[in-house]
Amino acid sequence: xxxxxxxLSYTADHEWxxxxxxxxxxxxxxxxxQDSLSDVVFVELPNVGDEYExxxxxxxAESVKAASDIYxxxxxxxxxxxxxxxxxxxxVNESPYGSGWMVQMEPSGEMSALIDAESxxxxxx
Amino acid sequence: xxxxxxxxxxEHEKLGAKMVDFAGWHMPIQYxxxxxxxxxVRERVGIFDVSHMGQVFVSGRDASSFLSYxxxxxxxxxxxxxxxxxxxxxxxxxxxxxxxxxxxxxxxYMLVPNASMVTKIYDWLNLKSADFEVSIDNKSDEFxxxxxxxxxxxxxxxxxxxxxxxxFKLLEIGNLIISGTGYTGEKGYEIMGPISESLDxxxxxxxxxxxxxxxxxxxxxxxxxGYLLSGxxxxxxxxxxxxxxxxxIDWNHDFIGKDKLLLQKEEGHKLLKGILLxxxxxxxxxxxxxxxxxxxSELTSGSLSPLLKRGIGLSYLDLPIGxxxxxxxxxxxxxxxxxxxxxx
Numbered sequence: 001x002x003x004x005x006x007x008l009s010y011t012a013d014h015e016w017x018x019x020x021x022x023x024x025x026x027x028x029x030x031x032x033x034q035d036s037l038s039d040v041v042f043v044e045l046p047n048v049g050d051e052y053e054x055x056x057x058x059x060x061a062e063s064v065k066a067a068s069d070i071y072x073x074x075x076x077x078x079x080x081x082x083x084x085x086x087x088x089x090x091x092v093n094e095s096p097y098g099s100g101w102m103v104q105m106e107p108s109g110e111m112s113a114l115i116d117a118e119s120x121x122x123x124x125x
Numbered sequence: 126x127x128x129x130x131x132x133x134x135x136e137h138e139k140l141g142a143k144m145v146d147f148a149g150w151h152m153p154i155q156y157x158x159x160x161x162x163x164x165x166v167r168e169r170v171g172i173f174d175v176s177h178m179g180q181v182f183v184s185g186r187d188a189s190s191f192l193s194y195x196x197x198x199x200x201x202x203x204x205x206x207x208x209x210x211x212x213x214x215x216x217x218x219x220x221x222x223x224x225x226x227x228x229x230x231x232x233x234y235m236l237v238p239n240a241s242m243v244t245k246i247y248d249w250l251n252l253k254s255a256d257f258e259v260s261i262d263n264k265s266d267e268f269x270x271x272x273x274x275x276x277x278x279x280x281x282x283x284x285x286x287x288x289x290x291x292x293f294k295l296l297e298i299g300n301l302i303i304s305g306t307g308y309t310g311e312k313g314y315e316i317m318g319p320i321s322e323s324l325d326x327x328x329x330x331x332x333x334x335x336x337x338x339x340x341x342x343x344x345x346x347x348x349x350x351g352y353l354l355s356g357x358x359x360x361x362x363x364x365x366x367x368x369x370x371x372x373x374i375d376w377n378h379d380f381i382g383k384d385k386l387l388l389q390k391e392e393g394h395k396l397l398k399g400i401l402l403x404x405x406x407x408x409x410x411x412x413x414x415x416x417x418x419x420x421x422s423e424l425t426s427g428s429l430s431p432l433l434k435r436g437i438g439l440s441y442l443d444l445p446i447g448x449x450x451x452x453x454x455x456x457x458x459x460x461x462x463x464x465x466x467x468x469x
Binding site for chain 2: 038039041042044060062063064065067086
């Protein structure tokens with residue numbers, strides 16, 4: 001059973017978006033996504049300052065068996081990346097909503113395409 | 126066409142394995158995680174269901190001369206109980222499949238072709254056997270095969286059968302054939318027998334502490350050791366010399382493809398070599414390999430070594446060991462080094 005925290009927003013592509021605490025929103029992949037990928041062994045992250053349209057490929061998570069694109073869940077600019085993932089990509093498996101976060105983004109525009117925890121949960125059933 | 130299921134297929138599903146289509150079979154790719162299963166085999170002991178592999182029996186007065194003609198090894202030199210890894214070539218010296226020849230007696234043998242090649246090998250043997258007094262029997266549907274691999278594998282064999290096994294030798298215990306063979310580079314053995322006994326054997330090894338291992342870890346384990354994967358590292362177009370396995374050839378006998386290999390030996394050829402990624406990343410089959418700005422090859426196999434934590438791959442190359450090449454991953458050129466396998 002996947003963990004789906006109530007306080008986060010989601011995309012149908014299994015990214016999560018954290019609340020905006022003034023310096024942007026954290027973004028990662030969901031528990032369901034890390035479990036499907038299994039064994040994340042490499043994460044290719046964008047550069048700070050890169051700008052993305054919603055739905056553009058911004059990162060890649062690779063497991064032993066496959067590479068999976070990670071899409072920008074919102075339109076915005078990358079303000080930070082989780083550099084710990086370079087040494088320890090397994091954090092994505094161990095703590096997908098915590099120390100396994102991927103990027104921080106400064107939203108530019110609406111975040112209306114995101115869904116809440118309940119809708120995301122329903123999309124998995 | 127529906128997928129074939131091995132005799133312990135339902136056990137995999139009960140264990141919660143992720144199942145995939147492999148060579149027409151519904152097989153477990155992983156039970157928990159590829160990396161942890163990989164480490165289990167390197168450090169402790171795992172059991173693989175490889176019942177999709179074939180069992181083709183060859184017997185009769187000419188069995189030994191026939192198999193010497195069919196394979197790269199002089200089978201007539203094998204003693205009772207010997208297992209010998211070798212290649213089966215087409216008339217052009219290209220590898221149809223690799224196999225182990227199991228020697229029961231000098232007129233009774235078994236070949237273990239890869240799952241996707243069983244029919245092809247069986248047909249090939251029949252096609253080439255006209256001048257030999259042999260009988261060829263495909264019993265692949267009647268046998269299970271489990272590989273027990275890892276440093277603790279010998280202890281489990283003692284515990285279960287009060288036996289120890291020598292590498293590349295076989296023992297027959299009741300209806301079971303146990304051989305000191307495997308595909309991981311670790312200590313271990315493979316157990317084959319009639320399907321009716323499969324569940325008992327599977328469960329008893331699990332009860333003794335063997336951890337079930339999926340095909341995902343089977344691939345990373347074999348790639349770290351530079352072992353060939355049928356259909357991936359050779360697909361009917363490469364010769365034994367090109368594969369870097371010339372040690373499976375006994376030149377002092379006649380076999381199908383020998384004249385072409387002799388010719389190639391004179392002319393020179395590419396060689397399958399390892400590529401170790403020197404930057405972070407994961408190698409994948411099919412990725413293009415560049416040297417000095419020009420694409421020269423592509424990867425046949427590619428993955429990440431869970432132990433080295435580096436991208437590793439294989440490619441047919443004309444370059445010496447130590448050469449720096451570039452691998453193109455998502456339009457980025459990453460640096461790799463040509464190395465002699467095994468990777469570890």
